[in-house]
Amino acid sequence: MDKQTISQDIIRDRFSKAMSQMYQQEVPQYGTLLQIVKETNTDYLSKHPDTFAEHQQGSELNRLDVERHGAIRLGTASELATMKDLFAVMGMSPVGYYDLSAAGVPVHSTAFRPITEQALLINPFRVFTSLLRLELIDNSDLREKARKILEARDIFSPRVRELIALSEQQNGLSDGQADEFVSEALKTFRWHSDALVSLDSYNALLEHHRLIADVVSFKGPHINHLTPRTLDIDQVQRIMPQFGITPKEVIEGPPLRHVPILLRQTSFKALSERITFTDSEEGKHTARFGEIEQRGLALTPEGRALYDQLLLRASASDTSNNNDQHQQHFAHAFAAFPDDIESLRQQKLGYFRYTLKNGAKLPADQNIPAHLDSLIKQGLVLVTPIIYEDFLPVSAAGIFQSNLGSEKNHVSSGNPNRSAFETALGREVIDEFSLYAEIEATSLNQLFAESAQS
Template identity: 50%
Template sequence: MIAQPFVSPDDIRAMFCSALSDMYKKEVPLYGDLIELVNDVNSEIKKVKPDLWEIGDRLRVERHGAIRLGTSEELSTISRMFKQMGMYAVGYYDLSTSGVPVHSTAFRPKTTSSLDKNPFRIFTSLLRTELIPDLNLRNKVIEILNERDIFHPNVKELILKSENQGGLNKIDSELLIEYSLETFKWHKSALVDEETYNEMKKTHPLLADVAGFKGPHINHLTPRTLDIDAVQRMMAERGIPPKKVIEGPPVRECPILLRQTSFQALTEPINFAGSSPGETSQGLHRARFGEIESRGAALTPAGHELYQNLMKQAGSFTPTDNNEIWQIRLGKIFQSFPDTWEEIRKQNLAYFKYSLSSFAQSQLSSSSSSFIGKGLEELIKDGIINYTPIVYEDFLPASAAGIFQSNLGEHVKTTTSGLNAKEEMESHLNSKIQDYFELYNEIQQLSLDQVKQQLIGCTI
């Protein structure tokens, strides 16, 4: 019998993304309405702006999801599972600085080819139990989390099988996707009784969401739009209650980083465990929602610093602000951030991919002597080299916390501890968390190296 070839992790990721989206549409029909709205807006934008700097085939399938885990063992296993899908921990986010008792990383593809194939990402948060101020509740939460297993046993078997043999065939890949969905599905029945649930919720609603159920469940999925301001306006028209303001930078000619909005979290019926076997009581839980994102250029450390300084000047929006007022305020403050790609590149505020122009390609077939001794700026000026912004594939801590908080109720504020939480998370992952600045710089440098190889004698 001939052994079946292994399926590419990129293909497994694409299939998983599609399956997860289909599941979430069934669980949260409003998410399906959101996808339709985003697709409609994107289609219209592409008609009037066909030369947008980055669209590509990936746009229609582009998603990010979010999941909240309770233990280091859960994080370790899910990182091994995501590795089979070509997704790795990139970026560290300490949301506890914004009053959310978790720290996070994003599992995503790292190479340009993998991102082009399918850019699916999972923003993965881990509960920091040391931030639960009540020691008795902390111990209770730890006990609850240690007793549950959020993974179907077949998932662990398939992960181990893949690790031992170097991959999975088509049948095993499909089984991995099928059983992996069990981790992300909604569980109506809580693990705890109503009193424990309310005690956790009073400390922080996210604590109840993480520790109160059999599994973490996907709490949102996010399509990418080419015009998030249009989606924000049209959500209410289609019966989708929007978040008050769009998180992130203001609307610009040259989009940067990440802008996000969402519809408000659903209030869903749940069943609490009773004091006697088989006994239950009913309640309500609010956690799952739908989010929309608009992605711009990846900024360099200098660009990030300028962005953060400008956001600090803006402060926080007030109860009387709406999105229009907030965007006008941000727009005025961001006038000091260049809004042409040429100036952004010259000031080294963003990362770019470089390539030969069609004119240069035609010249290569005859002679490359005209390129000898010329540097990058001169080659760009002469129309020999083109540049395109690199898409920001990651997240903004303040925006992530803002989305979380807007879908949570009142709670006790937590404070950060003095532990080196990033190193602790890396120990659970058994690997370093990739610095996304390094990844963007590698992509930029690779494109420059490729151009230099083609233009023999230039001084790039």
């Protein structure tokens, strides 16, 4: 057999598409979401044909069509370490640290995703991966019981472990091995209707926190949602009921803007699914749902600080469960956040890509860096937002809470513990700001190099 390895990007693309097919079979409403998003994006692009720059049109449309993010919740440090190795086969690295315990959710998380521009254009598949913090369970007996259950399970098939090791040894997988890897890896993310615990144990875990019950009670970390990307999330929110889907009350994240920033999300409520417990009792479990996202400009640390400040102020005074009123309230609060590309760029609130306009020639006798603003005003240099590829801690916690419920919440609100998370992971997480800064710097260096050659 030909052992020539194939690109990690190809493996990731195959896996994400196989995951999407699996989830459509398990959660039929997810297929309906894909239909809604496709129709909405087509309609939006017909009305806004200049959404993507001409030279980016093909690659951006391909990316939009395949883009998904998912989420899983793991129970032990060893599960997290092996998951890191599994995602590495597909060219996905851990980016960012998220502490959700401050919002009453007893996990901390990272996002596994591709990090190069080329890889992101091929398929920007990302998985928000959370690790349960058992130390936040107040009841010591229940905490110990949960620990023993988690330590006894193995969420990875023997063959996928072999393929992960093989990928490390030969620096990749062959075409046939990649197909087998996708098939074996999917087993980890499948839904299991047979629980690992009795009905009484499940109820005890549920009493403490729904998420604890979700992580501990099952054979594996079933993918709990997949999220396509739309260009008009407000339209999606409006029309979901026409397809028999009831969305959550409000869209999470920043309000509708001329220049979208960071991430906006909406979802439908989690499904109640039948499960069988170890004592043969039957019941229902609520965990898996559908979500839709709209992505915007990646913000600098200064931009993120302003966003967090305005979000905190808007959230503290928001009393509405009506999305229209909620959006109006947030729009008023975010009036202090500049909403045009030039202001955002001049105030260094976001990251941008700089490219030479097709057919344009830069003056050879000018210091291009010093005259950049003038060249932008002349239309010779184009400025486009760099898309935010990551997640928002507040949004993630809000989605978790709205779909899992927080009426039972006997957990400690722990402090962030990035070092403990990275110890469990087996490496440091990548700082997301550095990735965006590198993309911006690379585009400028390329622009200056082009000007020097002209």
